[in-house]
Amino acid sequence: MDSIKSDGGVDTTRRRLLIASIGVLGAGGVGMFASALVDNMNPGLAVDALGEPIDVDVSKIEPGQLIVAQWKKKPVWILHRTAKMLETLSDPGLLKRLKDPNSRANQQPAARYVNGNYRAIKPDLFVAVALCTHMQCVPDYRPAPHSVTSWWYGGFHCPCHGSTYDFSARVFEGSPAPLNIPVPPYYWRSATVVRIGEGGSQGTFKNWTPAIW
């Protein structure tokens, strides 16, 4: 089993990601807390919020760690990116390998945070729907440099047909996946609680659905 270490390395002795007491609050005001073991390849184990917006407490996600929540019955990544990971996202060597570095393809809610190198409101906390844009497998988190190709900066690798993505889920040239992985509508309700499924002051985006779903 693999687990993700805070230094971006991979402990191959543990496959599952231990999520210690992730707070998940129903947007309708009915709250609950869930402690969950979420398998990176089995998002069905995550909390299912039945299509309603969800609130996730990120305060326990360590730098380099990835957790998986569930929204609209889809897995959603929340990745706590380190300064080193963020540095890779503007590296010219990486940018020239991307199909759509500025996420111009229309798969995103119309919010300013989905473009640019970070594709996030807070650069260190990245949120994306965890489905490959080829045939919707769940890509693996592969943070270790050179772990997929000789030039690999770290990112995500789809086990189904080999599509590769950077730490902002932007797809690399040579992948069968045509598009960057969508960033859902979300906003920060507080310093540590993110609401996924609504855009806050940037718009509600209630009916947003990418064409690939």
Ligand code: FES
């Ligand atoms: S589903 Fe990911 S590469 Fe085909």
